[in-house]
Amino acid sequence: MVRYDINKLQMQNIELKNEINSLHEKTKGVAKEDSFNVVRASQAELQSTLNNLSKDIQNLSGRFDESKFYTENTLKNMTTEIDIIKLQITSLEGQIKDIKTKLDTMENQIQQQKEKAKEQKKEEIDLSKxxxxxxxxxxxxxxxxxxxxxxxxxxxxxxxxxxxxxxxxxxxxxxxxxxxxxxxxxxxxxxxxxxxxxxxxxxxxxxxxxxxxxxxxxxxxxxxxxxxxxxxxxxxxxxxxxxxxxxxxxxxxxxxxxxxxxxxxxxxxx
The missing domain is CATH 1.25.40.10 (Tetratricopeptide repeat domain)
Structure with a gap:
């Protein structure tokens, strides 16, 4: 939006310059002093308008630079946050892996205990027989x-x-x-x-x-x-x-x- 406003003002600035140049051409053949003064007044008014447009362009340029800085800074912060999230994900994956390893170990121990109990039961039966x-x-x-x-x-x-x-x-x-x-x-x-x-x-x-x-x-x-x-x-x-x-x-x-x-x-x- 800011870029659009700047382009619009620049176009208006060009049009004003063209009008000023046109007035200069028209005043070349005018001899009377009052006609010249009228032209000068119009030229002054146009120049004032041109100056105001230039100021508006400068203001809009400042806003554009500010917006650009904010956007770049926001992108930088987002990149940092993404890196942090990636680190957290990596940490969580490591924790999940550790938990899975512990669960596997526990399952192996339970299986060993079951096999041991089964063996003891068999020995008891054999002893009884x-x-x-x-x-x-x-x-x-x-x-x-x-x-x-x-x-x-x-x-x-x-x-x-x-x-x-x-x-x-x-x-x-x-x-x-x-x-x-x-x-x-x-x-x-x-x-x-x-x-x-x-x-x-x-x-x-x-x-x-x-x-x-x-x-x-x-x-x-x-x-x-x-x-x-x-x-x-x-x-x-x-x-x-x-x-x-x-x-x-x-x-x-x-x-x-x-x-x-x-x-x-x-x-x-x-």
């Missing part, structure tokens, strides 16, 4: 199965022994030897140095059978497991519980000795 077809008769009861599991443990076949003891706890949940079976399950993890699972297994015994004779040993071993994984503070607390609750037990003396050993060296984890 093995015991059913082993020629045992009605007189071969809970004690015989417990003794068989313990013999496997003594042979250092800890995984197989654990399966047998777990089967025993399910088959004979109210038997007098069931608490012992839970203890030996925890012991299989401890012997394999799987201290975290051992802690959980000992805790099962502590909660289910708090008055069982193996509780002092279970509490002491649980303390050792915490120390093995760097949780010395928790381990110390459990050792002190062994000493306070079972002062006459063998585990109480072992707990005191372990505390003395810990006090001789700085704790790794407070």
């Amino acid at each position: 093995k015991e059913e077809t082993s020629g045992e008769d009605a007189s071969y009861g809970a004690k015989a199965k417990y003794d068989a599991a313990y013999a496997t443990f003594e042979s250092k076949k800890y995984r197989e022994a654990r399966d047998q003891f777990e089967y025993f706890t399910r088959e004979f949940p109210n038997n007098d030897l069931t608490a012992n079976a839970y203890f030996w399950i925890a012991e299989t993890y401890y012997r394999e140095k799987d201290y975290e699972n051992a802690i959980l297994a000992y805790e099962t015994l502590l909660k289910k059978y708090p008055e069982n004779k193996k509780i002092p040993n279970a509490l002491y071993k649980q303390a050792l497991c915490f120390i093995e994984i760097g949780e010395n503070k928790v381990g110390r607390v459990l050792l002190e519980q062994v000493i306070d609750r079972y002062p006459q037990s063998t585990e109480s003396k072992l707990a005191q000795k372990k505390l003395d050993d810990l006090n001789k060296k700085p704790s790794k984890k407070k």
Whole structure:
């Protein structure tokens, strides 16, 4: 629009110049002074109009330059905003990729857990069939199965022994030897140095059978497991519980000795 106004004024300016030139031609043959004055007046008026048009052109040119500057500046700002949006999109794409990777990892872990559970179930079924077809008769009861599991443990076949003891706890949940079976399950993890699972297994015994004779040993071993994984503070607390609750037990003396050993060296984890 501004460009159109400028062109229009320029055309008017050209027309005025043409009129002035025409007046000059007409005044060449005029001799009378009054006619000349009239022409001069007309020329002055036209010149004034021309000057005004020139000013209008300058104003419009200024507006055009201002509009051009604003447009260029706006385009520059838009370009900057577009670059920022591109960076944000790139960042979001990276985040989406990370999330997808984590989801894939989780799916793999879930699949592995399913396969592990399936394998354990199969082992339980195989173990059950093995015991059913082993020629045992009605007189071969809970004690015989417990003794068989313990013999496997003594042979250092800890995984197989654990399966047998777990089967025993399910088959004979109210038997007098069931608490012992839970203890030996925890012991299989401890012997394999799987201290975290051992802690959980000992805790099962502590909660289910708090008055069982193996509780002092279970509490002491649980303390050792915490120390093995760097949780010395928790381990110390459990050792002190062994000493306070079972002062006459063998585990109480072992707990005191372990505390003395810990006090001789700085704790790794407070």
